[in-house]
Amino acid sequence: MEGLFDFLREEGVEPRLLEGVKAFREAHPVADEYKNRIPVPEYFYYGNETWELALAALLAGKNLLLAGPKATGKNVLAENLAALFGCPTWDVSFHVNADAASLIGTDTYNGNEVVFRPGPVWMCAKVGGFGILDEINMAKNEALAVLHAALDFRRSIDVPGYDRIELQDGTRFIATMNYGYAGTRELNEALTSRFAVLNMPLIKDEDLVKLIARRYPDIDMKICGQLAKLYKELEKKAESAEISDSALDLRGLLDAIALMDQGILSGAALEMCIVNKTFDDYERKLIRDVIAARIPDDLTRDAVFGK
């Protein structure tokens, strides 16, 4: 994972924090059977202030709640953090019917015997991994109450009738929650107080340019700048609730560039990866107008990649 360390050094992240991470890795070796759970990130998260806050919180033994609107890189940062700390991860995607059983484990029977089948949070606690609790605010508050003891100073999980386990020292939970114009829901106070909350900022213009350029080093920098501006304009339109945030998709923008790299004309690539993300015909017109005001629709691969 030296690539990520080098990247953070280049970004100017406080060296003392990076030393702390190295010490953490040495103190918490991972068993071979769980090594395949350590993520290998495809994209790096840009924003050194956010990195520093997140690293400081995790090194201090805190759990982290990444809150922010769509496309702020919550999941990218969570994955990057787990990769940097070299920890196996258990991903839990929350939904409206998520309950205690789907987190901790459930009763089942084996022959005539009722037995406990461990869930992801239990496994994470036992192995000392990172639990990525994705869209935590989708679940009902009563389902999340079972996490309270695991997330606070007690650092334990007690399953009535079975066992009580202490969380391994390296166990951390990183939750993500989305909020935007439409809003989802607010987390209850008891749960929020057990996290250090990091409000994810929108990606800065210059970081977006760097992100694209790192992924596509051959890209013409003028086009790269225009694509970044296009994304920011869509972001502003979604913020103003003129369009839904369906088309506000950073992955979509990167995918469009990937298609251009394959020889698809810019118009078709952006249509496929950005415009068509929304299914409202009128909204598509608004998005096309924004694209037309930035990017010509007939840019070839050579024009985009300066070849």
Added chain:
Amino acid sequence: MIKKQFTSNARRARNIIWNAAGDYDFEPPFMAFFPNGAPDHYYNMIIGLVRKWLDIDRIGRFFDSYTSDRRSDEFDEFLWLGLENCVYEKELVERPVMERLRRQRAEQFYIEQANMSRQQMEYQSMPVYTQQQARWAAVLGKHLPVMSPREKRMHEALCFAGDLDTDGLLQAMSEFLMTFFKYEVPRGAVSHPKRGGLLKSLRGGHRRKDHFLVRTGTGEGDHPKAVTLTHDGLGKFVPPTQEDEDYIRAVFGKSTLPESETEILNIDICTGADANCRVWVTKGEEPDAAYRDAADIIARRRHQRELNEKFCADNRAAVRSAVKSLSSGMETVFESYLKHLPEPSRAGRLAPEKVYRMPVLNDSKVFTKDGEETEREVFIDILLDASQSRMNSQEVISAEALIAAKSFAALNVPVRVSAFRSLRGHTVLEILKDAGDDDCRGICGYYAGGWNRDSLAIRLIEHLDDDPHMAGKQRIVLIMTDANPNDSVPVAEAGHLLTKEYDGAVAVSATEDAVRMLRSKGIMVGAVFHGNSSHMGDLHQIYGHSCVRIRKPSQLSQGLCDLMLMLMSRR
């Protein structure tokens, strides 16, 4: 459909302008359209860029200064050619695509001209046409049209340079009109305006042409004869009298509440910001057309009902499909968030009282899990803003309310639909459909007129809690609003001699308090927003995150489902 088409194109034009300006918090004073009604992408960008680079308010004021001149349309088009060149040069470095867009616009000009009918050509101003032709020919590198020396000078003068600031530009525009038309622009149009002056003048001047640049008013008046109510000013307020009450009774029908109860309500809820007001709850029964000038309004209400019914009948298929989609979406929401009834299962929560069944009866269903059935213990109140500002969309609003009511009714969820407006110091809540009514046709009686004192209407709905369908149920109030409360009855402040108008921040704050009060009583409140972007801040101040924005009827289903999901998830 023409109206809808215009509205949708106008919104698209606004979006292009906002995007180019990088700012969504203003109502564009101009918009550009092609003769077929489609937005002119390039020129709308130019309008947005004028906002970005220059002081568009001062420029708008300049344009307004000559509206009384018979050549004003020509002046507009000449000056926009000049502005186009100026902001094009300013923006080109930052947005290289401008060069291509400009060429495309030039090509579009020739296509438009080729398709113009003889009659249209006759209406075309030839001096303007020559200048446009010269501009776009130059852009495309074509030969310039044959021009007189004066026209050539005009062509050169209209290439306003990209390094001009607002002052320089206004000077150039002023010189252009003086040099070529001997028109002297009033001094005030070039100098810095007094605060607030421009807004007033733009709102006052609403005119529309079939093509090219269109001056807009407040953005709400894209309907001929649109009316915007204005305050008469402070100090003229007289509390509602018996005569006002008689008028309200005659126009809206008798009160459904006994007189004593109405009196108690007036004392209980017409307090604070809503002091000096009165309330009136009605089902529109027994209006009195014989009372003075009530006949005219009663006739207009009847006519509007016919229009609403016709709109629903003409769009029967769309309404039916919207009801189907909304009720199925809503069913999913209820199933997800309302309490599931438990059912026996082979895995899940162990049910101790059933454990004996496993060894004795070899029955492995000794666990319980959430079943598919849910309880639907909710009561929905749909509250429609029926003020004058909704006048242009009465048919659409009544159709949307009808769709919502039918969808809830299809799920056996009791729903009551009411409209509110304020007139002559009375906030009138008109119940269009009671929870017990199977028939939803009463909703077509929706009619917009008067002010909207949202704070009092919201307080009032809380007190209408004696419906037998409400017993033991969670109340949810859904308000269809433009988040722009205002009323002619001012806010009286205790200890202050002067009163404040009930509008702007004062009215928003009063409505926010009313919503907070409702929530503190355990009633869920959500808003479906139909207004302008400029009121988004107010919307969030009043309703927090519990709101969705609907821009057209087809978004109602998704919007209402999202809103209900938000509300239910906070239970």
